[in-house]
Amino acid sequence: DQQVKQNSPSLSVQEGRISILNCDYTNSMFDYFLWYKKYPAEGPTFLISISSIKDKNEDGRFTVFLNKSAKHLSLHIVPSQPGDSAVYFCAASRFYNQGGKLIFGQGTELSVKP
């Protein structure tokens, strides 16, 4: 039973436009969410996170939105750049805590075209 789902395996966006990556979760006990970015042959790198007590967190071109009632979060990248082309993983964890283990989605491959 997959608790974190990214239903879009791929997304293609024009440079300069907005990229929106989506993630759904089923476990209401999750209260901390993260996005990781992964380039080929590299490990995932942390991008941005959000606590369940917030509905938005922003860091430069990256903004994460959380809709707890819908159990949905999204990552917005504005403006998108070719260097943003990578696989993006949504992850969730529980604060009180299962040792900090992360539950990941399947990933969405973002391609930003020049």
Add this chain to the structure above:
Amino acid sequence: EAGVTQFPSHSVIEKGQTVTLRCDPISGHDNLYWYRRVMGKEIKFLLHFVKESKQDESGMPNNRFLAERTGGTYSTLKVQPAELEDSGVYFCASSRTAIAAKNIQYFGAGTRLSVL
């Protein structure tokens, strides 16, 4: 500061053989995690060490997998005997704290295991 390093980067073995993967976490990080990604699917948690103790090994697939972290530094993950379904990319991650709000896990580049 050196990142998380994993060795080997790629291992090809035959079914029934033994393979040992190694992970060196970032210095000073007490928390060490193992994850696995199979065939482009989600990255799945395997286990979590706090220093040399296993905090959570609920994700270990079966008793063919053995993880150790002697002395609380580097960790090894041994698969014996390997089966075809063990193929995938094994990631190691480390973090300074397991408190969710500060638990930024830093990942290594992974070991790609191919069992033929």
